[in-house]
Amino acid sequence: MPEITQSMHQLAEPLWQESFNHPFIKELAAGNLPTDTFRYYLKQDRYYLQNFGDLHKQIADHISSPKIKEFLYAGAEGLHDDEADVRKTFFQELAITPAEIEATPIAPNAYSYVSHMYHELHEGSPARAAAALLPCYWLYNEIGKKLIKNGSPVKIYQQFIDTYDSDGFTDATNEMIKIVDELGAAANSDEQKGMKTAFVRSSWFELHFWGMAYEHQQWA
Numbered sequence: 001m002p003e004i005t006q007s008m009h010q011l012a013e014p015l016w017q018e019s020f021n022h023p024f025i026k027e028l029a030a031g032n033l034p035t036d037t038f039r040y041y042l043k044q045d046r047y048y049l050q051n052f053g054d055l056h057k058q059i060a061d062h063i064s065s066p067k068i069k070e071f072l073y074a075g076a077e078g079l080h081d082d083e084a085d086v087r088k089t090f091f092q093e094l095a096i097t098p099a100e101i102e103a104t105p106i107a108p109n110a111y112s113y114v115s116h117m118y119h120e121l122h123e124g125s126p127a128r129a130a131a132a133l134l135p136c137y138w139l140y141n142e143i144g145k146k147l148i149k150n151g152s153p154v155k156i157y158q159q160f161i162d163t164y165d166s167d168g169f170t171d172a173t174n175e176m177i178k179i180v181d182e183l184g185a186a187a188n189s190d191e192q193k194g195m196k197t198a199f200v201r202s203s204w205f206e207l208h209f210w211g212m213a214y215e216h217q218q219w220a
């Protein structure tokens, strides 16, 4: 039997290809992504990452394996990689102030993505919620590995690429894949189906996160 993450990856492949080819990613690599678009992305992603951390903690609270708990609690503290520190630098470099953050409404796709993850935990199960978190690691790691080959001429975009190609982020991704495989092996077939659906839906939201930023999506 193949590991559950292999079939998840296969199911989400068309969505991931669209992410790889999204103009946001292409322009970030080429260095001509408008700074305003990257600023928009960072402000929405701040909301996403805050909830992403919180979800790690909430999922860990529901899981009995000490090893998985340990990984998830560390993830909640942002201890697996330096994404949080890099983001702080970006906010400083781009002069994104607390007042600006306060004044920025959460955009539809960021809101829906986060709601989806909480739904998977509270209406589904810890295993489904863990599956919903996985594309956040895995897709970004694959993007980092693809983009590192040519890099970006813009310093801040290069730092973005470096973060997701880093050893720390790669190790965390591989660990999260193992966790989802472990949870998948313990799940019955209905729950496995739910885990796959959660993964594909998160992949859909990941794709539309680029679109949201690229189009500066608003509610009205």
Ligand SMILES: Cc1ncc(CN)c(N)n1
Pocket: 045, 048, 049, 083, 135, 136, 137, 140, 206, 209
């Ligand atoms: C929406 C999203 N997905 C994933 C990542 C990578 N942690 C992120 N920063 N933002």
